[in-house]
Amino acid sequence: xxxxxxxxxxxxxxxxxxxxxxxxxxxxxxxxxxxxxxxxxxxxxxxxxxxxxxxxxxxxxxxxxxxxxxxxxxxxxxxxxxxxxxxxxxxxxxxxxxxxxxxxxxxxxxxxxxxxxxxxxxxxxxxxxxxxxxxxxxxxxxxxxxxxxxxxxxxxxxxxxxxxxxxxxxxxxxxxxxxxxxxxxxxxxxxxxxxxxxxxxxxxxxxxxxxxxxxxxxxxxxxxxxxxxxxxxxxxxxxxxxxxxxxxxxxxxxxxxxxxxxxxxxxxxxxxxxxxxxxxxxxxxxxxxxxxxxxxxxxxxxxxxxxxxxxxxxxxxxxxxxxxxxxxxxxxxxxxxxxxxxxxxxxxxxxxxxxxxxxxxxxxxxxxxxxxxxxxxxxxxxxxxxxxxxxxxxxxxxxxxxx
Amino acid sequence: xxxxxxxxxxxxxxxxxxxxxxxxxxxxxxxxxxxxxxxxxxxxxxxxxxxxxxxxxxxxxxxxxxxxxxxxxxxxxxxxxxxxxxxxxxxxxxxxxxxxxxxxxxxxx
Amino acid sequence: xxxxxxxxxxxxxxxxxxxxxxxxxxxxxxxxxxxxxxxxxxxxxxxxxxxxxxxxxxxxxxxxxxxxxxxxxxxxxxxxxxxxxxxxxxxxxxxxxxxxxxxxxxxxxxxxxxxxxxxxxxxxxxxxxxxxxxxxxxxxxxxxxxxxxxxxxxxxxxxxxxxxxxxxxxxxxxxxxxxxxxxxxxxxxxxxxxxxxxxxxxxxxxxxxxxxxxxxxxxxxxxxxxxxxxxxxxxxxxxxxxxxxxxxxxxxxxxxxxxxxxxxxxxxxxxxxxxxxxxxxxxxxxxxxxxxxxxxxxxxxxxxxxxxxxxxxxxxxxxxxxxxxxxxxxxxxxxxxxxxxxxxxxxxxxxxxxxxxxxxxxxxxxxxxxxxxxxxxxxxxxxxxxxxxxxxxxxxxxxxxxxxxxxxxxxxxxxxxxxxxxxxxxxxxxxxxxxxxxxxxxxxxxxxxxxxxxxxxxxxxxxxxxxxxxxxxxxxxxxxxxxxxx
Numbered sequence: 001x002x003x004x005x006x007x008x009x010x011x012x013x014x015x016x017x018x019x020x021x022x023x024x025x026x027x028x029x030x031x032x033x034x035x036x037x038x039x040x041x042x043x044x045x046x047x048x049x050x051x052x053x054x055x056x057x058x059x060x061x062x063x064x065x066x067x068x069x070x071x072x073x074x075x076x077x078x079x080x081x082x083x084x085x086x087x088x089x090x091x092x093x094x095x096x097x098x099x100x101x102x103x104x105x106x107x108x109x110x111x112x113x114x115x116x117x118x119x120x121x122x123x124x125x126x127x128x129x130x131x132x133x134x135x136x137x138x139x140x141x142x143x144x145x146x147x148x149x150x151x152x153x154x155x156x157x158x159x160x161x162x163x164x165x166x167x168x169x170x171x172x173x174x175x176x177x178x179x180x181x182x183x184x185x186x187x188x189x190x191x192x193x194x195x196x197x198x199x200x201x202x203x204x205x206x207x208x209x210x211x212x213x214x215x216x217x218x219x220x221x222x223x224x225x226x227x228x229x230x231x232x233x234x235x236x237x238x239x240x241x242x243x244x245x246x247x248x249x250x251x252x253x254x255x256x257x258x259x260x261x262x263x264x265x266x267x268x269x270x271x272x273x274x275x276x277x278x279x280x281x282x283x284x285x286x287x288x289x290x291x292x293x294x295x296x297x298x299x300x301x302x303x304x305x306x307x308x309x310x311x312x313x314x315x316x317x318x319x320x321x322x323x324x325x326x327x328x329x330x331x332x333x334x335x336x337x338x339x340x341x342x343x344x345x346x347x348x349x350x351x352x353x354x355x356x357x358x359x360x361x362x363x364x365x366x367x368x369x370x371x372x373x374x375x376x377x378x379x380x381x382x383x384x385x386x387x388x389x390x391x392x393x394x395x396x397x398x399x400x401x402x403x
Numbered sequence: 404x405x406x407x408x409x410x411x412x413x414x415x416x417x418x419x420x421x422x423x424x425x426x427x428x429x430x431x432x433x434x435x436x437x438x439x440x441x442x443x444x445x446x447x448x449x450x451x452x453x454x455x456x457x458x459x460x461x462x463x464x465x466x467x468x469x470x471x472x473x474x475x476x477x478x479x480x481x482x483x484x485x486x487x488x489x490x491x492x493x494x495x496x497x498x499x500x501x502x503x504x505x506x507x508x509x510x511x512x
Numbered sequence: 513x514x515x516x517x518x519x520x521x522x523x524x525x526x527x528x529x530x531x532x533x534x535x536x537x538x539x540x541x542x543x544x545x546x547x548x549x550x551x552x553x554x555x556x557x558x559x560x561x562x563x564x565x566x567x568x569x570x571x572x573x574x575x576x577x578x579x580x581x582x583x584x585x586x587x588x589x590x591x592x593x594x595x596x597x598x599x600x601x602x603x604x605x606x607x608x609x610x611x612x613x614x615x616x617x618x619x620x621x622x623x624x625x626x627x628x629x630x631x632x633x634x635x636x637x638x639x640x641x642x643x644x645x646x647x648x649x650x651x652x653x654x655x656x657x658x659x660x661x662x663x664x665x666x667x668x669x670x671x672x673x674x675x676x677x678x679x680x681x682x683x684x685x686x687x688x689x690x691x692x693x694x695x696x697x698x699x700x701x702x703x704x705x706x707x708x709x710x711x712x713x714x715x716x717x718x719x720x721x722x723x724x725x726x727x728x729x730x731x732x733x734x735x736x737x738x739x740x741x742x743x744x745x746x747x748x749x750x751x752x753x754x755x756x757x758x759x760x761x762x763x764x765x766x767x768x769x770x771x772x773x774x775x776x777x778x779x780x781x782x783x784x785x786x787x788x789x790x791x792x793x794x795x796x797x798x799x800x801x802x803x804x805x806x807x808x809x810x811x812x813x814x815x816x817x818x819x820x821x822x823x824x825x826x827x828x829x830x831x832x833x834x835x836x837x838x839x840x841x842x843x844x845x846x847x848x849x850x851x852x853x854x855x856x857x858x859x860x861x862x863x864x865x866x867x868x869x870x871x872x873x874x875x876x877x878x879x880x881x882x883x884x885x886x887x888x889x890x891x892x893x894x895x896x897x898x899x900x901x902x903x904x905x906x907x908x909x910x911x912x913x914x915x916x917x918x919x920x921x922x923x924x925x926x927x928x929x930x931x932x933x934x935x936x937x938x939x940x941x942x943x944x945x946x947x948x949x950x951x952x953x954x955x956x957x958x959x960x961x962x963x964x965x966x967x968x969x970x971x972x973x974x975x976x977x978x979x980x981x982x983x984x985x986x987x988x989x990x991x992x993x994x995x996x997x998x
Binding site: 134135138140143144146148150151204255256257259260261264311378391 | 561862864865868869872875876889890891893895899900922923924925926927928929930932933936937939940941943946948949950951952953958961964967976977985
């Protein structure tokens with residue numbers, strides 16, 4: 001019987017660039033920026049790193065395929081560099097690879113990287129990247145991500161009989177909260193609080209999602225160096241140790257896209273990954289035990305249903321929790337998107353999972369200023385969702401202080 | 404009765420994916436009442452999956468009192484009565500679309 | 513007995529008021545005012561001659577087993593390919609068998625009736641059933657007379673034998689003439705015509721009476737023996753002359769649909785016939801005459817079986833499904849008559865991989881899915897391992913036809929960011945009646961027409977056009993159903 005990853009791996013150091021439209025930076029600049037911070041935080045030398053994993057999503061721009069570009073930049077001394085790609089979960093997948101490398105005993109110290117340089121396409125969006133086979137490229141709708149996620153809202157409204165106006169009100173609150181939090185964060189892509197009426201007054205991009213319900217396109221990189229708790233204690237005898245409590249991934253089985261049972265108002269992969277993650281981490285009551293979260297708010301509606309999928313809100317109850325401020329930084333509940341989330345911190349796809357862990361790690365070590373610190377945080381949860389509601393990958397990580 | 408907090412005309416309101424701007428604040432006569440409406444233009448320039456621009460019109464409601472106070476941030480506030488009836492919404496939308504061609508979205512919420 | 517067993521018309525939803533064309537182009541061609549009455553049917557941006565022929569064919573084959581058809585004929589002067597047989601695409605969309613006869617009829621506006629004659633002769637020689645589907649989407653230059661009177665439509669006739677025949681074929685007479693009133697070279701986009709008075713007086717005015725007289729002589733009849741007379745002729749003056757010359761009573765002569773549809777080219781004679789068959793009564797004799805590079809004249813007699821064919825309004829229902837296209841520029845952009853900027857994203861290429869298309873051609877052209885023998889779950893696209901999480905049977909699938917099953921909207925959205933020549937892009941998840949779901953584009957609708965649970969039909973449409981390789985790719989879209997489908 002597998003016993004899981006809980007407390008077998010510690011985070012020794014982390015780094016994260018400023019996210020944004022980095023017209024000033026090549027992917028190499030982003031990598032160097034994150035790596036320098038990460039190595040310094042870990043308190044080790046480059047030669048101590050024995051293996052590296054790398055997450056990135058888009059092949060057509062950014063670093064291309066494989067890990068060769070990255071190591072031609074960082075010059076890690078002929079160690080394995082393995083590129084992983086799994087949509088928006090790519091960063092967390094890279095972290096999972098490094099953690100499993102350490103937990104297996106194959107390595108003492110491993111590096112997990114994520115990098116995405118998107119602002120070189122010449123237009124606002126992202127290139128199409130066929131992900132459901134070439135048949136679907138030919139016959140599938142010319143859909144965009146907002147259009148696909150917007151359908152969660154229509155299905156949610158129908159299933160729980162919640163009027164669209166009330167859902168819109170909750171979505172407005174979700175965006176407002178991210179902007180409040182992002183405004184305090186010097187590394188966030190967008191640092192500006194926005195009044196609720198300005199959010200509610202924005203146009204519909206894909207019914208019923210408005211301009212402020214959508215995340216943007218950012219450049220950035222984030223990294224983690226992981227090791228065993230024993231080595232971490234030796235290197236950092238006077239510091240709290242943050243360990244990995246759970247790492248779970250779930251991928252759609254075709255049930256959502258082709259079979260008749262899915263209700264369209266929830267994400268099945270998130271539910272499966274969350275159930276397994278709580279079991280792995282020994283969490284019995286997530287609403288009480290999880291201190292804070294960074295979830296994949298690619299769209300406000302995704303964040304709304306994720307609160308139910310993670311078991312933080314009861315089914316049909318997320319709208320009330322959101323509007324009661326349960327997920328606000330100072331709402332007395334479970335603060336969510338404390339760094340601004342995808343919507344304000346930004347979303348360089350392959351780096352996002354590690355960026356979320358970077359926030360949880362620094363919060364757990366109480367490193368942030370008072371105005372954006374989550375008090376007495378013990379457990380932080382990160383969540384990525386790649387693909388579309390009918391066909392996706394979900395990754396969940398739980399990290400916490402070593403008791 | 405509802406409040407409408409005035410957004411300054413011409414100012415860019417930015418999200419991570421783009422921005423919008425109020426181009427014009429107008430009043431429409433409808434069945435001997437005055438309907439406040441806003442003509443807006445949005446540009447989605449860097450959303451994660453596309454880009455585009457669109458014009459849209461929001462209708463805060465029938466004017467009860469125009470710019471009768473200011474809120475805590477100092478913005479003008481008008482009192483309005485929301486347009487809720489399906490027929491009045493349809494007729495007002497048609498009149499506004501006639502005045503502003505290619506503005507397909509008319510929002511009453 | 514050999515004859516027509518069923519009929520179907522298809523008029524695309526958009527209608528362009530001719531006065532809008534005049535309003536835009538009258539500055540250049542003031543004489544257009546003469547033609548600026550009524551409206552013309554306009555194919556949607558995702559329709560062409562072939563898709564309209566498919567829609568008419570689906571309409572025609574309602575109530576008939578698609579697998580019983582032994583020949584599929586397509587007629588058009590605006591086929592999407594010079595090489596790649598349209599009739600086979602049509603047969604695939606209709607879910608006909610593969611061991612059938614197929615042919616494309618083209619080159620003249622009488623190709624619709626030429627195809628019908630070939631079908632009648634096929635059934636007379638071999639028995640069985642043959643279906644004819646015609647469609648045309650001809651273009652006139654901006655501000656031309658042709659732009660005014662051409663309309664887009666599709667029409668279809670099922671030919672069969674025995675008791676199912678609703679209109680027995682009695683005989684035909686054909687005239688074949690290289691009379692060049694209209695022409696389009698192999699690389700021309702727009703129709704070019706000679707002087708209208710000549711077309712009217714010599715073309716319609718002489719050839720139609722000649723063909724009718726030839727047929728009557730052959731069958732020992734006189735024109736007055738017919739209860740219903742169908743012939744296309746856009747010129748009102750010429751119609752009066754032809755009726756007078758043949759001694760036809762005006763009320764027996766079918767409306768030429770110029771005020772509601774326009775001249776739908778190779779599809780027009782059969783479209784007018786489908787309109788006439790809606791009201792025809794047993795015993796009545798019908799004269800059908802086509803026009804273009806000569807004439808085909810055909811005689812039918814309506815049988816008792818027509819009372820049993822349901823529904824009868826297979827043309828009128830389509831004509832009644834109408835929405836005004838109030839924007840002439842939109843029409844020009846849809847037809848690629850005016851270059852529009854669709855942004856850098858619109859320049860992204862979708863390559864059609866023909867080997868992949870062939871492996872999946874039944875799923876793509878015929879919307880064929882599969883049903884698991886072990887658990888009964890219907891699914892699309894066809895799977896080898898059953899998608900039911902409690903089943904998972906391997907290679908236990910039977911083929912199912914989904915195109916005529918209809919479905920219900922499960923989720924939907926209207927997307928302003930997706931690159932489209934007709935924004936917003938509307939798409940969503942559709943649940944097939946009988947089980948299974950898929951993500952699909954919606955067409956012929958606006959956001960206001962949609963609601964979760966609302967029934968949809970499936971319509972064969974252009975998925976995209978690749979201008980660099982001059983290739984059209986077809987697939988199915990969901991259209992809100994005008995009636996509850998079973």
